[in-house]
Amino acid sequence: MVRDKSINLHLVDVENREKRLGTIIAWDGSASGLVKQSNYQARALKRGQGCGGSAKGESCKLCELKMPFNQQTMCTQSIVACQVGNIPDAILIEHSSIGCSAIHPRFNVGYKIGLARRKKKVENIQIVSTNLLERDMVFGASEKLRQSIQDAWVRFKPKAIFISAACTTAIIGEDIVSVAKEAEEKLGIPVVPLSCEGFRSKHWSTGFDISQHGIIRQIVNKNPKKQKNLINIIALWGTDYFSEMLNPLGLKVNYLIDMATVDELAQSSEAIASATFCHTLGSYYAAALEQEYGVPDIKAPQPYGFPATDDWLRAISKVANKEKEVEEYIIKEHERVQPKIDELKKKLKGVKGFVATGSAYAHGIISVLKELGVEVNGSVVFHHDPVYDGGDERQDTLKYLVDNYGDIEHLTVSKTQQFQFYGLLRRVNPDFIIIRHNGLAPLAAKVGIPAFALGDEHLPVGYEGIIRVGEALLNVLARRKFGENLKKHVKLPYTKWWLEQEDPFILAKHPEILDEEQEVMVKKEKLC
Amino acid sequence: MLGKLDSNEQTNSIVHPRYGCAIGAAYTVSAIPRGIPLVHCGPGCVDKQYFMLSFNNGYQGGGYSGGSAIPSVNAGENEVVFGGEKKLDDLIKSSLKIMDGDLFVVLSGCIGELVGDDVGSVVKKYQKKGYPIVYAETGGFKGNNLIGHEIVTQAIIDQFVGVYSGEKEKGLINLWSEVPYFNTNWRGDFIEIKRILEGAGFKVNIFFGSESRGIKDWTDIPRAQFNLVLSPWVGLKTAKHLEKKYNQPYLHIPIIPIGAEQTTEFIRKVVNFSGINNGKSEEFIEKEENRYYYFLDHFADFFSEFWFGLPSKYAVIGDSAYNIALNKFLVNQLGLLPVLQIITDNPTEKYREIIQKQYKELAEDVSTEVQFIEDGYIIEKKLLEADFGTTSPIIFSSAWERDVIKQLNGIIIETCCPSSFEVVINRTYIGYTGGLTLLEKIYTTSISSGA
Numbered sequence A: 001m002v003r004d005k006s007i008n009l010h011l012v013d014v015e016n017r018e019k020r021l022g023t024i025i026a027w028d029g030s031a032s033g034l035v036k037q038s039n040y041q042a043r044a045l046k047r048g049q050g051c052g053g054s055a056k057g058e059s060c061k062l063c064e065l066k067m068p069f070n071q072q073t074m075c076t077q078s079i080v081a082c083q084v085g086n087i088p089d090a091i092l093i094e095h096s097s098i099g100c101s102a103i104h105p106r107f108n109v110g111y112k113i114g115l116a117r118r119k120k121k122v123e124n125i126q127i128v129s130t131n132l133l134e135r136d137m138v139f140g141a142s143e144k145l146r147q148s149i150q151d152a153w154v155r156f157k158p159k160a161i162f163i164s165a166a167c168t169t170a171i172i173g174e175d176i177v178s179v180a181k182e183a184e185e186k187l188g189i190p191v192v193p194l195s196c197e198g199f200r201s202k203h204w205s206t207g208f209d210i211s212q213h214g215i216i217r218q219i220v221n222k223n224p225k226k227q228k229n230l231i232n233i234i235a236l237w238g239t240d241y242f243s244e245m246l247n248p249l250g251l252k253v254n255y256l257i258d259m260a261t262v263d264e265l266a267q268s269s270e271a272i273a274s275a276t277f278c279h280t281l282g283s284y285y286a287a288a289l290e291q292e293y294g295v296p297d298i299k300a301p302q303p304y305g306f307p308a309t310d311d312w313l314r315a316i317s318k319v320a321n322k323e324k325e326v327e328e329y330i331i332k333e334h335e336r337v338q339p340k341i342d343e344l345k346k347k348l349k350g351v352k353g354f355v356a357t358g359s360a361y362a363h364g365i366i367s368v369l370k371e372l373g374v375e376v377n378g379s380v381v382f383h384h385d386p387v388y389d390g391g392d393e394r395q396d397t398l399k400y401l402v403d404n405y406g407d408i409e410h411l412t413v414s415k416t417q418q419f420q421f422y423g424l425l426r427r428v429n430p431d432f433i434i435i436r437h438n439g440l441a442p443l444a445a446k447v448g449i450p451a452f453a454l455g456d457e458h459l460p461v462g463y464e465g466i467i468r469v470g471e472a473l474l475n476v477l478a479r480r481k482f483g484e485n486l487k488k489h490v491k492l493p494y495t496k497w498w499l500e501q502e503d504p505f506i507l508a509k510h511p512e513i514l515d516e517e518q519e520v521m522v523k524k525e526k527l528c
Numbered sequence B: 001m002l003g004k005l006d007s008n009e010q011t012n013s014i015v016h017p018r019y020g021c022a023i024g025a026a027y028t029v030s031a032i033p034r035g036i037p038l039v040h041c042g043p044g045c046v047d048k049q050y051f052m053l054s055f056n057n058g059y060q061g062g063g064y065s066g067g068s069a070i071p072s073v074n075a076g077e078n079e080v081v082f083g084g085e086k087k088l089d090d091l092i093k094s095s096l097k098i099m100d101g102d103l104f105v106v107l108s109g110c111i112g113e114l115v116g117d118d119v120g121s122v123v124k125k126y127q128k129k130g131y132p133i134v135y136a137e138t139g140g141f142k143g144n145n146l147i148g149h150e151i152v153t154q155a156i157i158d159q160f161v162g163v164y165s166g167e168k169e170k171g172l173i174n175l176w177s178e179v180p181y182f183n184t185n186w187r188g189d190f191i192e193i194k195r196i197l198e199g200a201g202f203k204v205n206i207f208f209g210s211e212s213r214g215i216k217d218w219t220d221i222p223r224a225q226f227n228l229v230l231s232p233w234v235g236l237k238t239a240k241h242l243e244k245k246y247n248q249p250y251l252h253i254p255i256i257p258i259g260a261e262q263t264t265e266f267i268r269k270v271v272n273f274s275g276i277n278n279g280k281s282e283e284f285i286e287k288e289e290n291r292y293y294y295f296l297d298h299f300a301d302f303f304s305e306f307w308f309g310l311p312s313k314y315a316v317i318g319d320s321a322y323n324i325a326l327n328k329f330l331v332n333q334l335g336l337l338p339v340l341q342i343i344t345d346n347p348t349e350k351y352r353e354i355i356q357k358q359y360k361e362l363a364e365d366v367s368t369e370v371q372f373i374e375d376g377y378i379i380e381k382k383l384l385e386a387d388f389g390t391t392s393p394i395i396f397s398s399a400w401e402r403d404v405i406k407q408l409n410g411i412i413i414e415t416c417c418p419s420s421f422e423v424v425i426n427r428t429y430i431g432y433t434g435g436l437t438l439l440e441k442i443y444t445t446s447i448s449s450g451a
Helices: A031-038 A040-045 A076-081 A104-117 A134-139 A142-156 A167-171 A176-187 A206-218 A242-249 A262-270 A279-293 A306-320 A323-347 A359-371 A397-405 A418-428 A441-446 A462-478 A480-486 A496-500 A511-515 B022-030 B045-055 B077-082 B085-098 B110-115 B119-128 B145-161 B186-199 B215-219 B236-246 B259-274 B279-305 B320-334 B349-360 B376-385 B399-408 B431-448
Strands: A026-029 A090-094 A127-129 A160-164 A191-194 A230-235 A252-257 A273-276 A352-357 A375-381 A410-414 A432-435 A451-453 B035-040 B103-108 B133-137 B169-176 B203-205 B224-230 B250-253 B313-318 B337-343 B394-397 B411-414
Touching: A026 A031, A031 A040, A031 A397, A031 A410, A076 A090, A076 A160, A076 A206, A090 A142, A104 B045, A104 B399, A127 A142, A142 A160, A142 A176, A160 A176, A167 B110, A176 A191, A191 A206, A206 A252, A206 A279, A230 A242, A230 A262, A230 A279, A242 A252, A242 A306, A242 A323, A242 A462, A252 A262, A262 A279, A273 A279, A273 A306, A279 A359, A306 A323, A306 A359, A306 A397, A306 A462, A323 A462, A352 A359, A352 A418, A359 A375, A359 A397, A359 A462, A375 A418, A410 A418, A418 A441, A432 A441, A432 A462, A441 A451, A441 A480, A451 A462, A462 A480, A496 B085, A511 B085, B022 B035, B022 B045, B022 B103, B022 B145, B035 B045, B035 B085, B045 B145, B077 B110, B085 B103, B085 B119, B103 B119, B103 B145, B119 B133, B133 B145, B145 B215, B145 B236, B169 B186, B169 B236, B169 B259, B186 B203, B186 B259, B186 B279, B186 B431, B224 B236, B224 B259, B236 B250, B250 B259, B259 B279, B259 B320, B259 B431, B279 B431, B313 B320, B313 B376, B320 B337, B320 B349, B320 B431, B337 B376, B376 B399, B394 B399, B399 B411, B411 B431
Parallel strands: A090 A127, A090 A160, A160 A191, A230 A252, A230 A273, A352 A375, A352 A432, A375 A410, A432 A451, B035 B103, B103 B133, B169 B203, B169 B224, B224 B250, B313 B337, B313 B394, B394 B411
Antiparallel strands: A026 A410
């Protein structure tokens, strides 16, 4: 495929995912239907022409449902904090009111666990808020930003500073780029402005791209000296299971971005290749490194289940010149894990699962469940990218899933919308759900379905990952008792009318329902 | 230098935040049984509040209408450029159809307030139709979630409870105390306060949590004999408003009672203020004290005979309400020695003097100072530099202080927001019951930390 310069690193700002890739957040149908509508290959060729594909044809836009009702979700500014806020020797400054920093206790817990998993010193996350108040909205807040940059510098002596914007600072027109430039000159370290205000993108995953864009522009080593045994794995907080798979090929893993030091980020341009546990997360970084520094983006599906892990390892072995070794490794590993997987399959016979996670990652997890003989005929992903930045058809994770493991009858795209989740579960009636992000699992518990909160995102990776997931599922299924008891005693906050609806997108298709004469649900009590 | 202020002192910067913003008061609404918050803000705003106030603060959970159940406009670029009133209108209309609640509260965030959305006029349309819906202007830049809490309570009073000029019921109390979710133990504490006041012969509108009757408590507000503000500063604004609105007096008791001595004194103050007959309350006190001291008698063996050392010096870092309450108990019940006291919830300036006074008069022979700091970097620095002598100190704080307390070789008891390494269900640290639970917690942690 001819590669154009689809990523523009000259711009301070990244282009939103919905514009770059045609990302959608509401859709309902079958997996094969979504493959067809996504039209990955055609879209990949047209990238960089707007509308996630083409500037003209109507076919460029994936059909997206619009609901009048939404529930709270995450935003891009949060994602930026859980990315560049997790670099031990850098400091993130959030140029915003204190509420935008209210999620730090959560990120602190995740960061500490991440540090422990990577065997680094466990300590508190350090993110500075400029703590803006009402008068700053009127008079501007650049002086506060300068003060916070100084505080970050004096207190922590960071190797880099990131500054994130928020809804307020974007609306009042704070010039973060100029202040960052001025600070960079004064301090002699990279000071990276990130415009990640929550309202700018319809999906939080644009926050990954914003973080990666800033790192590639200002942190990554621009005169790389190749390191022949270094491979980038674009990851989150997962346990270091990639080394088990890649050390036998003589490779050392360079994890990006969470818990990586500034030097580890800088050397990402020196690696022999980049791969990821999830193309939703890693594709922008990997494609940009390939485009700018010739670091190959591994052209393979994600390493979940037998065939994809085989393909993934083979693709890596090609760039590492270990093609012979990898074949031996693959045979040995298949033989090693097969008997354990057969055992697990017996125990999981007849079990039905449901996956509710980020997009590309869900495709991988469903593969692993299918390897274990678990039936999956329903899944909800929090957004859908019809194409990834890598643009290579071998990375088309959804098509790979359908081609290798068959169709998923009900595949829904819905951005952690709990009110829809009830109907989605009732449609397929699973024995358990696998879940990431907050919000959906509590509802599952209240209707009696145990949830496997997949906090260690590397758990399902590779051959051993199939076993790890199988064992974890047996533990989760045992928790059914908790939900079965709970569901008899709690009420959901939704009306009987809503819970009886069979189509979770009914209001998008028939908004006129809302205009029907409504009864006053509760008569306000007259006091006098 | 880039900034004008010394970075070794508190500037505008905050590291390790200990509160959410005004829109965090969505949790004030979801703490009301069958109360439904609706938020007019961007995506992310209320999600963040959930982690600070609920999930990573004792893992309290969203309950009926918190967490991901909260309807949100999730404003995007379109709403910033063209305004968000239309999307809010759609959200209200659909929420009334989908969400099953008795009271809907629309909370506006930064975006709507900066672009000038007229939330009031959108909501009033539904009020006129008779829906139980109110709005509160809680843009995050207005202040923290404690400020937001009172904006919301006042909005409900003015727009939902409404006018009243009827009779008042002697012995009926409106209780304004801890801030739901923010005060990690609020659910258990509210059970205990209500138990105590009812035991003493009162009826109580508690408004929030498992003991509340939901909107019935709220519509009952004007009938109460008086408002009881059991908190150093939060609630005073509401009480003063009610004084004007319903000609209702208020009693302000800044110290939430922990242990028998404080609780008995508290009961007598309230009984005395209300003028109800003290027969029932004195009988209750006697019964409760007998039980309390039965246990304290047994505990005394451990307290006086444990050979391997117990902490004596302490620091309390946290919100005003729990900070004062803990200090009073630690000094008067246990005879521990205060070293450092920092209040982190940014009390309104005019209330700081009342608060400082409490520390000056902790006991007849014990007086200490309190500082008001919100920036975790400075707080942790002061803690590290404090002189705890040669023994292990005990520190009552949020989860943020853990790193420093490890360096101090100290003992940590998480007692304020965010308490991220505690799972809290119905626990209380206050009153007769909670005082004993607190003793268990302090000394179990103390003797097991090195074991």
